[in-house]
Amino acid sequence: MYPENFRYTKEHEWVKVEGAMATIGITHHAQSELGDIVYVDLPKVGTTVEQGKTFGSVESVKAVSDIYAPVSGEVTAINEALNTTPEKLNADPHGDAWLIKIKLSNASQVDSLMSTADYQAYLGS
Amino acid sequence: MIKKVRRHIVQDEPLLFEISSPGKKAYQLPELDVPAVDAVEALGAANVRSEIEGFPEVSEVENIRHYTRLSTWNFAIDLGLYPLGSCTMKYNPRINELVARTEGLAWGHPYQPEELSQGAFQILATLEKYLCECTGMDAITLQPAAGAHGEMTGLLLVRKYLESLGNPRKKVLVPDSAHGTNPATAAMVGYEVVSVKSNDHGMIDLAALEAATDEDVAALMVTNPNTIGVFERDIVKAAAILHAKGAQMYMDGANMNALVGICRPGDFGIDVMHMNLHKTFSTPHGGGGPGAGPVAIKKHLEPFLPVPRLKRIGRKYSHDYDRPQSIGKVRAFYGNFGVLVRALAYILAHGGPGLRNATIDALLNAQFIRKGLEPYFDLPVTEPTMHEVVFSHDRQEAKGVKTGDMAKRLIDYGFHAYTTSFPLIVHGAMMIEPTETEPKRELELFIDAMISIAKEVDEDPQLVIKAPHLTRTPRVDETLAARRPIVRWKP
Numbered sequence: 001m002y003p004e005n006f007r008y009t010k011e012h013e014w015v016k017v018e019g020a021m022a023t024i025g026i027t028h029h030a031q032s033e034l035g036d037i038v039y040v041d042l043p044k045v046g047t048t049v050e051q052g053k054t055f056g057s058v059e060s061v062k063a064v065s066d067i068y069a070p071v072s073g074e075v076t077a078i079n080e081a082l083n084t085t086p087e088k089l090n091a092d093p094h095g096d097a098w099l100i101k102i103k104l105s106n107a108s109q110v111d112s113l114m115s116t117a118d119y120q121a122y123l124g125s
Numbered sequence: 126m127i128k129k130v131r132r133h134i135v136q137d138e139p140l141l142f143e144i145s146s147p148g149k150k151a152y153q154l155p156e157l158d159v160p161a162v163d164a165v166e167a168l169g170a171a172n173v174r175s176e177i178e179g180f181p182e183v184s185e186v187e188n189i190r191h192y193t194r195l196s197t198w199n200f201a202i203d204l205g206l207y208p209l210g211s212c213t214m215k216y217n218p219r220i221n222e223l224v225a226r227t228e229g230l231a232w233g234h235p236y237q238p239e240e241l242s243q244g245a246f247q248i249l250a251t252l253e254k255y256l257c258e259c260t261g262m263d264a265i266t267l268q269p270a271a272g273a274h275g276e277m278t279g280l281l282l283v284r285k286y287l288e289s290l291g292n293p294r295k296k297v298l299v300p301d302s303a304h305g306t307n308p309a310t311a312a313m314v315g316y317e318v319v320s321v322k323s324n325d326h327g328m329i330d331l332a333a334l335e336a337a338t339d340e341d342v343a344a345l346m347v348t349n350p351n352t353i354g355v356f357e358r359d360i361v362k363a364a365a366i367l368h369a370k371g372a373q374m375y376m377d378g379a380n381m382n383a384l385v386g387i388c389r390p391g392d393f394g395i396d397v398m399h400m401n402l403h404k405t406f407s408t409p410h411g412g413g414g415p416g417a418g419p420v421a422i423k424k425h426l427e428p429f430l431p432v433p434r435l436k437r438i439g440r441k442y443s444h445d446y447d448r449p450q451s452i453g454k455v456r457a458f459y460g461n462f463g464v465l466v467r468a469l470a471y472i473l474a475h476g477g478p479g480l481r482n483a484t485i486d487a488l489l490n491a492q493f494i495r496k497g498l499e500p501y502f503d504l505p506v507t508e509p510t511m512h513e514v515v516f517s518h519d520r521q522e523a524k525g526v527k528t529g530d531m532a533k534r535l536i537d538y539g540f541h542a543y544t545t546s547f548p549l550i551v552h553g554a555m556m557i558e559p560t561e562t563e564p565k566r567e568l569e570l571f572i573d574a575m576i577s578i579a580k581e582v583d584e585d586p587q588l589v590i591k592a593p594h595l596t597r598t599p600r601v602d603e604t605l606a607a608r609r610p611i612v613r614w615k616p
Contacts, residue, residue: 038607061603062529062546064305066320086608 001028003094007070007110008119014094015070017110022071025098026058026089029123034060037089040082042100048074049102051109056099058089071109073102137597138194141181142614151185179616198597200541206567208494210513210544210556211304211352213382213404220474221407221467230466235458239443246442249459250435252469259480260378260398261391262421266430268460272379275399275418276310276346278431281452282397282422283344283373284314285429289450294343294372300329302353302548307346307377316343323550327353327506329363338370344397348377349390352548352556353506354491354513356383364394373397378421381405382560383488383512386481390421397422406468417464431455486561487512490568494559497572501579505551512560518553521579524586528553531578533600534592538574 006014012030016023031037039059049055049069056067078100082088088097104110114122164173183191200207207214225231233245253265269275280297287293297311300321308318321337324330329347338345345367349357357363364374376390378400384390385405390398402408402417410416422430432451433444444459475483488511495504495514502516518528532542532555544556559568581588591600 036604036607038604059607061607063549065549 002116002119004116006094006116007113008116008122009068009070009113010122011068013068013070015110015113017071017104017107020104020107021076021101022073022104022110023098023101024070026067026093027119028093030058030065031090031093034058034062034065036061037086040086040089040099042078042082043075045075045078048072048105049100051106067099069102070113071102071104072106073104075100076103077101136194138191138198140614141183141188141191142179142616144183144187144191145179145181147182149182149184149187151183151188200536205540206559206563206571207541208543208557208559208571209541210354210515210558211379211547212410212544213379213401213512213558213560214410214541215382215404215407215560216562217407217409217467218471218474221470224470225463225466231463233462235462243442245462246435248466248469249462250437250442252465252472253435255469255472256400256419257421259385259389260381260395260400260421261389262395262398263391263424264427264430265419265421266434266455266460267417267419267465268431268454268456269399269418269420270456270461271416272377272399272401272404272418273306273310274455275401275420276306276375276377277313278418278452278455279375279397279399279420279422280310280314280316280344280346281455282420282426282429283375284316285450285452286373286426287343289429290371295341297343297375298334298337298345300347300351302327302351302550303346303348304352304377304379307348311346321345323351326508327351327355327550328357328508329359331359331362331366334363335366338366338372340370342367342370342372344373344375346375346377348380349393350380350383350511352380353508353515353551354380354383354511354558355506355508356511360393368394379404380512383484385484386477387484391423395423397426402464402468407471408464408467415461415464417461417468419460433459435459483561487559490559490561490563491557493565493568494557494572497568498557498575501576502555513556513558515548515551516555516557517551518555521582522553524582526582526586526589528555530589530592531555531575531582534578534581534589535574536593537595538577540571540574 006016008014008027012027014025014027037058037060041057043049043055049072051069051072053069054066055069058065058067079098082097202214202216229244249267253267256265257263269278284293295317296319297316298319298321299307299311300323302323311318319337322330322333347357349360351357367374373396374394376395376398378398381400382405397420399418399420402419403410408417428450429452432446432448432454434448436443436445491510491512491514495510498516503519505517521531528545532545535542546554547556548554578589
């Protein structure tokens with residue numbers, strides 16, 4: 001369910017780091033708690049996101065929830081497809097429905113995040 | 126062929142567009158006895174729009190029947206319990222309407238000379254005085270037209286005040302149990318929103334608050350009792366934490382109906398607050414009339430209140446616009462006057478002891494529902510219940526039934542739904558607020574309905590998951606409506 005090469009936050013975001021680049025999304029647990037997602041608000045390419053600060057929001061039938069950046073960096077791409085098909089976030093939150101890609105400004109921040117085992121234990125608690 | 130087999134009011138109702146017939150009119154004007162004026166010539170082409178295409182054309186009786194039939198499909202507080210938590214859907218006493226229809230009030234105009242408005246001014250001044258007394262605050266503006274409008278006015282006052290001290294600051298703290306309007310307001314007024322986690326009792330975590338409060342914080346926006354219906358018993362300590370750093374205490378007075386006559390925000394450290402007259406003071410909600418969100422403040426914020434202020438010299442009232450530090454105007458004229466009249470009628474009809482009784486009854490009714498339903502639904506926060514109670518759907522979710530499903534099933538039992546999925550800190554929230562105006566019999570019917578639904582969840586969950594069954598339209602696809610909204614009718 002939760003890929004081993006991801007790192008996770010307590011606010012239920014995931015990050016996949018590849019060299020100096022990182023892909024960010026929300027977890028399966030997050031989409032399941034939110035219910036049917038109807039709108040995704042993402043930052044513009046070129047803006048910077050800061051670890052622990054909100055960079056966008058996800059709206060479901062129930063509520064609007066902030067998304068927090070797991071790590072800091074500059075946004076290099078956003079998942080435009082979510083504008084027209086937000087339901088992808090319910091179907092494939094760990095794959096097709098990634099939210100943003102960033103260029104890391106401080107790679108060591110990744111060490112502060114939860115491993116897959118830690119995150120699963122956190123969900124179970 | 127017999128076409129009409131059911132009473133009119135249970136027939137489906139076409140849109141007016143669908144019964145439109147060219148040339149029909151709902152009015153008849155006398156023959157024009159003066160030369161016709163060409164609108165384009167008189168007003169300029171830029172100010173005249175071409176005919177609206179497809180505008181429905183129906184007769185008066187068709188128009189009247191259409192809306193009268195639709196009105197019979199509504200649920201209303203006059204039909205039964207409306208337990209929409211946080212919204213305080215209390216009965217609107219008819220005395221309010223009687224007073225608001227007094228000729229001189231109903232036909233008064235804000236442009237009439239001040240000498241002719243003295244009675245209206247006296248009403249506003251009296252309401253200001255009583256609301257200050259209820260809240261323990263020093264001064265008040267009646268102008269904001271709704272709760273969120275009041276929030277924005279209140280935070281603008283905070284900002285202007287802090288600016289006058291040299292630094293408007295950067296952040297506003299908002300508990301994670303807050304109404305969504307609180308962070309939205311803070312963002313609109315230019316502040317960064319910082320969420321403060323609640324503790325296991327559903328209250329502000331003082332340690333988290335202390336850690337979050339620094340010299341960049343402009344204010345904490347707190348709701349008391351909070352959205353879980355629990356009194357923030359550490360509110361005085363919270364105020365001390367904020368005040369020690371020079372920050373302000375903003376109170377969202379949405380739940381003021383749990384306090385009136387018992388305790389006063391001005392006495393527990395609040396600097397600025399709004400209240401919703403359409404909640405606590407029984408004026409109509411939504412379609413029944415506009416709202417009103419007066420903002421009450423402590424003395425140090427008074428110079429910044431919106432213009433005009435009511436001024437009294439001797440026995441004469443007038444409007445005072447000469448307020449150099451004011452944040453300016455927030456509303457045309459002096460607020461929603463008709464609503465303000467109704468609120469004053471409510472206050473005077475109750476009197477002090479009556480208002481206190483209303484508060485006690487609101488708390489008693491919520492307790493009654495909590496005790497009746499506690500054996501059947503999970504109650505994550507067990508602190509003493511004030512005016513509303515928040516259950517969780519956790520027990521029913523094991524059978525695949527969620528808060529929204531049970532709310533829809535409640536419609537089949539003849540009640541309005543409770544509030545679903547809010548506050549966010551309660552998993553699968555079922556938020557129930559009966560208000561003081563419900564008789565015991567109605568509360569018992571509601572409790573019986575909820576118990577019956579809990580049993581249905583055990584025995585036949587699909588019955589609840591597919592509800593409602595007795596409404597004109599079955600379950601609508603809310604997700605599709607939100608993802609692909611169609612906002613304009615087309616043939």
